[in-house]
Amino acid sequence: MDGNKRLLHGIVVKFLKIKLSKAATSTAIGKNLPCLPHHQLSNSQRRLNSTVKNTCLSAMPKVKIGIIGGSGLNNPELLKNGVEKTVDTQFGQPSDVLIEGQIQGVDVVLLARHGRHHTINPTNVNYRANIWALKTLGCTHVIVSAAVGSLKEEIKPGQFVVPDSFIDRTTKRIQTFYDGSPNGLPGVCHIPMEPAFCPTTRKILLETAQELGLTVHPKGNLVVIEGPRFSSKAESNMYRSIGGSIIGMTLVPEVVLAKEAGLCYACVAMATDYDCWFDHVVDVPSVLATFKQNVDNIIKLFVNVIPRIAEQDWTDILANNELTVKNGIQSEQVKK
């Protein structure tokens, strides 16, 4: 970046930070009180929060975390006193009702990717409506689970991977909100896919998984196939040869749309099988059986990750997400 561009970038980031801090609704607790994350405040501090402006915490945007549960994690007992919300979006209906509640005092929204009764196949999931619904409910973050096949011997069934990139082999899915249709967002958006996932959210997931003693692979390329069929052996070997680490059917376009929506998105993938390259039979009962044996670990991971996400100041990261989207929209560039 040359000097002028850097200066302009700095001004835009500053402007977006001011915008975000104005939008922030939480955590102002009075000038002499310590800087605590919202979920660690007492009720009286939270009440004060709504009336007193505080130079330290009023700048922290309130975090709300969407959780998209994949196969085997359709209606986890994660939320106490969850309230069902039916959300309709300009992109259609999400997979199911969204369930709003709190985990350790942090606002959370749950959504079952395939519907709570697993009635929607990977092609037919309305990924746009799911992400838009979470955004509409005010989510800043989305963490998701995915059941995946392993394409590497060292990634054993039952183990976890926090993918850092993906290889898209889907063929039938709309990957953008900016689609030129009357309901779509205006303009054309070329969103960068590196980093595909929010690095800070990934880091928190990874460190928490390690502290919980889970076997977790710190990175990996998730190959996303159209499905709903599993791969042939020749395909499975090809995916191995092009650098795939794990294989699933749902990450794309979810991760792409989350990025277009300016959300901090990260995935915890559980290897449920060795796909078929390993002379291994892949079928739904075996995938679900492995998932079921290890699902408690995913729930434990999410429950521990959520307060850690909430204690961080995301102002700069959210401002940068917004800037990335802005810079990806071609009509915005023409206007400049």
Ligand SMILES: CSC[C@H]1O[C@H](OP(=O)(O)O)[C@H](O)[C@@H]1O
């Ligand atoms: C039940 S086997 C195939 C199915 O499982 C995975 O779902 P998700 O990513 O939602 O956990 C995979 O992508 C397929 O949709």
Ligand SMILES: Nc1ncnc2[nH]cnc12
């Ligand atoms: N082997 C596999 N291929 C695609 N999606 C999967 N989900 C779980 N196992 C899978």
